[in-house]
Each structure stands twice: as structure tokens, then as C-alpha cells.
Amino acid sequence: MAEFDLAIRGGTVVTASDTTRCDIGVRGGRIVQLAESITGASREIDASGLLVLPGGVDSHVHLDQESGPEIRMADGFESGTRAAAAGGTTTVLAFAKQEKGTSLRDCVMRYHQKAAGQALIDYGFHLIVSDPTPSVLNQELPALFADGCTSFKVFMTYDDLVLNDRQLLEVFAVAKREQALVMVHAEGYDTIKFLTAKLEGEGKTAPYFHALSRPQLVEREATHRAISHAELIDVPIMIVHVSGREPMEQIRWARGRGLKVFAETCPQYISLTADDLKGDNMDISGGKYVCSPPPRDHASWAAIWEGLKDGTFQTFSSDHCPFYYDSPEGKLHPKAKTSFRYVPNGIPGIETRLQILWSEGVAKGRITANEFVALTATNHAKMYGLYPRKGTIAVGSDADIVLWDPNRKETIRQDILHHGADYTPWEGFAVTGWPVMTIACGRIAVEDGKVFSRPGDGQFLRREISPYVRAA
Numbered sequence: 001m002a003e004f005d006l007a008i009r010g011g012t013v014v015t016a017s018d019t020t021r022c023d024i025g026v027r028g029g030r031i032v033q034l035a036e037s038i039t040g041a042s043r044e045i046d047a048s049g050l051l052v053l054p055g056g057v058d059s060h061v062h063l064d065q066e067s068g069p070e071i072r073m074a075d076g077f078e079s080g081t082r083a084a085a086a087g088g089t090t091t092v093l094a095f096a097k098q099e100k101g102t103s104l105r106d107c108v109m110r111y112h113q114k115a116a117g118q119a120l121i122d123y124g125f126h127l128i129v130s131d132p133t134p135s136v137l138n139q140e141l142p143a144l145f146a147d148g149c150t151s152f153k154v155f156m157t158y159d160d161l162v163l164n165d166r167q168l169l170e171v172f173a174v175a176k177r178e179q180a181l182v183m184v185h186a187e188g189y190d191t192i193k194f195l196t197a198k199l200e201g202e203g204k205t206a207p208y209f210h211a212l213s214r215p216q217l218v219e220r221e222a223t224h225r226a227i228s229h230a231e232l233i234d235v236p237i238m239i240v241h242v243s244g245r246e247p248m249e250q251i252r253w254a255r256g257r258g259l260k261v262f263a264e265t266c267p268q269y270i271s272l273t274a275d276d277l278k279g280d281n282m283d284i285s286g287g288k289y290v291c292s293p294p295p296r297d298h299a300s301w302a303a304i305w306e307g308l309k310d311g312t313f314q315t316f317s318s319d320h321c322p323f324y325y326d327s328p329e330g331k332l333h334p335k336a337k338t339s340f341r342y343v344p345n346g347i348p349g350i351e352t353r354l355q356i357l358w359s360e361g362v363a364k365g366r367i368t369a370n371e372f373v374a375l376t377a378t379n380h381a382k383m384y385g386l387y388p389r390k391g392t393i394a395v396g397s398d399a400d401i402v403l404w405d406p407n408r409k410e411t412i413r414q415d416i417l418h419h420g421a422d423y424t425p426w427e428g429f430a431v432t433g434w435p436v437m438t439i440a441c442g443r444i445a446v447e448d449g450k451v452f453s454r455p456g457d458g459q460f461l462r463r464e465i466s467p468y469v470r471a472a
Contacts, residue, residue: 004032004041006442008401011047015054015392016374024052026399029441034395047403050436053373054392055090055121055400056354057380060183060240060264060317062346063094064114071344072329074322074421077118078455080350083419085445085453087351088435090121090400091381091390091461095153097128100160104129104140108149112460119458120451121440122398124384126183127152130161132171141171145178148462150385153183153240156222157292158345162189168229176235181384181466183238186222186247187214187293196341207286210340211274211294219293220246227254227261236260236469238383241319243269243293244300248307262383262468264315267349267356268295269304272425287331287343289425291321305366308375314383316375318353321346322421330422348421352412354402356426358433362406369406385463399442408434418451 006026013020013034025033025041061084064076075083077094084092096111098104104127111125127144129136129152141152154171155161163171175182195213199205204212223239227250230237239251242265254261272295279286289295307313323344324330335342354376361367367375381391388397410416412426438446445453 002040002042004038005043006399007038007041007044008047008052009038009044011050011052011403013052013393014369014373016370016378019370024393024401026442029399031393031395031397031399034393045403045437051369051404051406052393053402053404054377055402055438055440056088057091057377057386057391058084058089058318058320058350058353059093059315059380059384061092061094061320061350065095065097066099067323067344070329070333071323074324074330074348075320075419077115077123078120079418079420080320080322081120081123081458082451083351083417085121085438085440086418086449086451088354088402088404088438089350090402090438090440090445091123091386092121092350093124093126093384095128096125096149098130100131102131104136105144108144115460117456120445120453120455121458122461123458124386124461124463125149128161129154129163129171132163132167137170137174141174141180142178145180150463150465151181151183153185155185156226157185157187157189157192165225165229168226169233172229172233172235176233179465179469181236181238181469183240184226185241186219186226186239188218188222191218191221200339200341205339206282207279207284207290207340207343208274208277208282210290210343211277213340214292214294216244216246216296219243220250223247223250227259230261231259236262238262238264240264240317241266241293242313244296245303248303248312251312260468262314263307263312264317265304265307265313266317266319267353268347268425270301270360271356271429273297276425284332284337287336288325288423289347290331290340290343290345291319291347292345308361309367309371313375314379316353316357317380318349319346320348320350322348322419324421325423327422347425348419349425351417351419352424352426354435355410355412355431355433356429358406359431363432383466383468385466386461399439401439402435403437404433405436406433408432410434416449
């Protein structure tokens with residue numbers, strides 16, 4: 001009987017802290033040995049000339065999420081996790097969204113039903129709290145935290161999700177008591193409503209004006225307000241999808257005061273700009289790029305790179321929020337043709353996150369390979385209570401591994417992707433660096449773009465309390 005189920009031989013292993021040439025022995029879905037040479041495996045994989053990275057952890061994805069009575073999300077858990085695996089990601093944390101007037105626990109049970117038997121890779125849930133009633137605050141949230149959903153997200157905008165300041169303080173207080181991590185979508189609701197009405201009154205309704213309705217100062221103000229609430233309650237928070245320098249300055253100000261404020265950014269903020277929303281001569285095709293916060297400008301790209309390098313950002317997530325473009329249930333919804341405010345808000349990116357960061361970051365000398373691993377895997381696992389099971393290559397960790405060709409040149413195209421959406425915002429975007437093979441819990445999930453994992457291979461992850469929260 002072979003000593004190992006799988007041996008990965010001859011590659012260069014890159015973690016957040018080290019780079020070394022060694023072989024990896026896998027048994028029972030876990031890494032059981034790292035050694036100069038490993039033999040005696042049922043299957044051997046030659047990784048010569050390749051980098052061996054921890055499988056990506058994407059801690060910000062939206063799958064099969066209710067998006068309105070006439071809108072349908074393009075990815076469920078089967079297609080979304082298939083695309084994730086094809087892009088080198090082996091763990092996703094999706095959102096279980098509470099609908100106002102409903103039980104949060106019932107909502108989470110529905111998402112369990114959506115995901116069960118569908119996911120190709122391991123997954124967990126963040127909670128979205130939209131209706132913080134006394135029963136949600138005092139019974140449901142604590143019970144769900146105990147069930148392994150140890151983080152939740154709150155919104156400072158959107159009609160169906162926005163919490164007022166009193167509600168934010170109340171949920172922050174629960175997070176403090178229960179040691180949960182709070183994720184904050186920081187954009188000012190009333191300011192956006194004011195600017196939207198003003199733009200529409202001037203006849204400025206094309207998708208491009210979505211960006212003008214949500215300028216950086218809207219993000220800056222909300223970020224500062226969220227930080228102030230967190231300071232009052234003395235609770236750590238994560239500001240998600242930060243788009244540029246102005247909110248970054250608020251985060252740095254908070255850290256200078258000793259506050260536990262963490263930050264995330266995304267591919268759209270280093271590779272897309274507001275001009276993309278103009279489409280073809282300010283037409284509806286710009287809706288392909290509508291997301292919030294919107295992409296900014298080249299100066300904002302430079303600011304984001306500063307933050308990725310200096311530690312302002314702990315995580316680099318996709319914020320995968322996929323809608324169809326050419327569909328009345330998606331970006332071409334009849335109402336979306338009348339105003340940017342009705343364009344389904346979000347873009348697909350779960351499969352292209354790693355390639356964009358590697359190409360724009362490591363290949364261009366902006367960050368190191370070790371920093372890449374930290375930003376795409378290790379820090380996510382640490383932040384959300386999955387480390388060291390996920391996010392690293394170490395004895396005892398799950399055998400979630402990506403064989404990466406750092407020199408392979410590809411052009412991102414819809415016809416080679418695996419997501420459910422009918423377009424990619426990065427059509428024609430040239431990258432250097434590509435996943436050759438994705439291994440999930442010791443199984444070959446994807447090889448050279450061919451998917452071998454099956455629905456049901458992925459399992460729900462009960463997460464521990466984040467060490468970032470516990471330390472606070």
C-alpha cells in the first residue's frame with residue numbers, strides 16, 4: 001500500500017513567509033509531509049518549473065443571492081465554485097442575505113439548501129444583516145455565530161439593505177459581545193440618493209453616471225463614520241472593496257489611533273476605470289462595469305498599489321457579484337435602460353482574481369510572490385477563522401494547492417471561462433501568470449482548464465473566531 005495518496009514533486013513552494021524547493025506528500029486530503037524528496041505515492045505530479053501555491057481563498061463572493069423580483073444572479077454554487085476552482089481558488093466565503101422582515105436563521109438555512117450537494121470546493125457563509133430586530137440581535141446572531149458563521153456584513157447604502165447609525169451601533173455591540181468580525185460596505189446612502197436624483201433630473205441616466213453618483217467622498221465619509229462607530233463600541237471592523245486614496249486615508253488615520261480597522265480591495269480597483277462605464281459612446285453596454293463602489297481612475301490604481309504593498313490592505317477579494325448582460329433578467333433589464341440606478345449592481349470576477357493580481361503585481365515587480373499568497377489566501381484564512389486549515393502549505397493543512405505557471409501569457413476571454421455570466425469585464429485583458437492545476441483537499445479539481453471536481457465535493461466550513469477579533 002502506498003504511503004501517500006499524492007506526491008507533488010519538483011516544484012517551488014511559495015507561502016506567505018517562505019519560498020523553498022520541496023516535495024509535498026498528501027494523504028486523506030491533508031498535507032502530511034514536506035521533504036526534499038518524496039516517493040511512494042499512488043499518484044505523482046511533476047511540478048518542475050512551476051510554483052506550488054496555497055489554493056486561493058476568496059472571502060467575498062455572492063452566489064445565488066436574491067437580487068430583486070425580476071433580476072436573476074448568473075452564478076449559483078455549482079457554476080460559481082467551478083469558476084473559482086478553474087481560477088486557482090479552493091475556498092470561498094459567500095453571503096447569506098437576510099431579507100427585511102424575515103428570520104436571519106431561516107435565511108441561512110435556505111443558503112445551506114442552495115449550496116448542499118452543489119459546491120465543487122469548500123465554502124462558508126458570512127451573514128448579511130438587513131433587519132436587526134431584537135430577536136435577530138439577541139437570539140439568532142449568537143446562535144449562528146456558534147454554528148460557525150463567525151462574521152457578518154452590514155450596508156450603509158441600498159434601499160433594501162441600509163442600516164441607520166443606531167442600527168449599526170446595535171449590531172456592532174453584538175459583534176463586540178460575541179467576538180464576531182464585522183464587514184462594512186461603506187458608502188453614504190443619503191448622499192447617493194441626492195446625487196442620483198440630481199443626475200437624473202439633468203437627463204444624465206447612462207451607466208457612466210453611476211460612477212458620478214458615488215464619488216470617493218461618499219465612500220470616504222461613510223468609512224469615517226463606520227470607524228467612529230467602531231471606536232465607540234471598541235470592536236474591530238473590516239472595510240470591504242476599498243476603491244481609492246480617500247477611504248484609505250481614513251483607515252490609516254484610524255490605525256494611527258490604535259484602532260482595529262482592516263481593509264480589503266478588489267481587481268476592479270487596479271484594472272478598470274470609470275471610463276469603462278461609458279461603454280460604446282455612452283450607451284447601455286457600460287452597464288457591464290456597474291459595481292459599487294465604482295472603478296475610479298489611474299491615480300486611484302496607484303493609491304491601491306501603495307496600500308497593497310504597505311499593509312493597508314489585508315485581503316484581495318473578487319467581490320464576485322455576477323449578472324447576465326444580454327438578458328432582461330440582468331444588465332439589460334427594461335428599467336435599467338431608463339437609468340443607471342436600475343442596472344444590477346455587480347460584476348463577475350471569481351475566476352480571474354489571481355491572474356490579474358499576479359500579472360499586475362508580481363509580474364510587474366509591484367509585490368512579491370509571498371505577498372501575493374498573503375493577499376489572496378493566507379490573510380483571508382487568518383482573518384475569517386480558517387487558518388491553518390486553509391491558506392497555507394504546511395503539515396496538517398488541507399491539501400488545497402495550485403500549480404502556477406508564472407510566465408504563461410494568456411488573454412482573458414469569455415469563451416475560456418467557467419462562470420455562469422455571459423461576459424467578463426476583462427475581455428481582451430492580457431495577463432502573465434496562470435493556474436495549471438488546482439488541487440482541492442487532495443483531489444485534482446481542475447487541470448489545464450478541464451474541470452474534474454463534481455458538485456458535492458465541496459463541504460461547508462464551520463469557522464472559528466477570527467484571531468484578529470480575539471486579540472482585540
